[in-house]
Amino acid sequence: MSIRVMVADDQELLRAGFHMILDAQPDMEVIAEAADGAEAVSLARELRPDVVLMDIRMPRVDGLQATRRLAGPDVADPVKVLVLTTFDLDDYVYEALRAGASGFLLKDLRREELVNAVRVVAAGEALLAPSITKRLIGEFARRPRPPRSAPPSLGSLTAREREVLSLIARGQSNAEIAATLVIGEQTVKTHVSNVLSKLYLRDRVHAVIMAYEVGLVRPETP
The missing domain is CATH 1.10.10.10 (Winged helix-like DNA-binding domain superfamily/Winged helix DNA-binding domain)
Structure with missing residues (x-):
């Protein structure tokens, strides 16, 4: 069975590029594209893709809010979201993961890394680029939060x-x-x-x- 993917990005050329790369894989099918977060939420709820490739900076509803609506802790049947962004959005890493994202990658990744990331997330695993993991840890060091009670x-x-x-x-x-x-x-x-x-x-x-x-x-x- 093919991995059904939806691509959400407000830049048409990037959407087309991701679409082309993923659709060329024998085990993947891009079933929809969205130009903003509101459209991404609507289409994902209707089509139930296996993975949503989500940009952060988008009009109307940004990728962070869209991720929370699709995969947040209060969502009964969450959709797997793989967030893609650029180096200058470190502050969003922690919040995107708290919103329910299953992975966080940088847009300068290689083609094979993108394809592998989609497969990993579709299989139910979580994925972080090594540099993103370091940034996530740095977020705790830079802006420590009061420890919550251990479960x-x-x-x-x-x-x-x-x-x-x-x-x-x-x-x-x-x-x-x-x-x-x-x-x-x-x-x-x-x-x-x-x-x-x-x-x-x-x-x-x-x-x-x-x-x-x-x-x-x-x-x-x-």
Whole structure:
């Protein structure tokens, strides 16, 4: 089955470029384009794409608001949103992820990175460019928020699962976690799955947010 994608961007040439790249893949189909956030929300609710490729800066309703309406914590049946933006929008990273985005990438990515990102998000995983992960951590360091209370479910994690959560929060991939802990990558995947399930988290992006918000990991920690 093809991955059904919708592209939302107010720049027609960018929409056409993303459309062409993704539609050329044997396992993808671009089913709609939207020129602003309001249109993106309307079309996504009607067509239920597997992934929405969402720009941040758009007229009428921006990509941040559109993401919240489609994938926010109060949405019963969320749509997977992959946010694309430029380097000068660091302040939006944290809020976009809080709004429910499953991934955040920079627009200067290569063609194969875009295609892979859509596949990863469609498969139910979360995805952040390494540089975005660093910016997200920097957001906590620059503008610290009062720690929120740790959820009771945090106590259900084993010592190893807490280690894995801490490494996820530092932006490590499964392969990097496996190397750090000297365990198999499949074992890491099992631990990650257990962490998300026990903490009722949608994906590893939101695990990063929770780990910093409750003070499990601090930005100044090496």
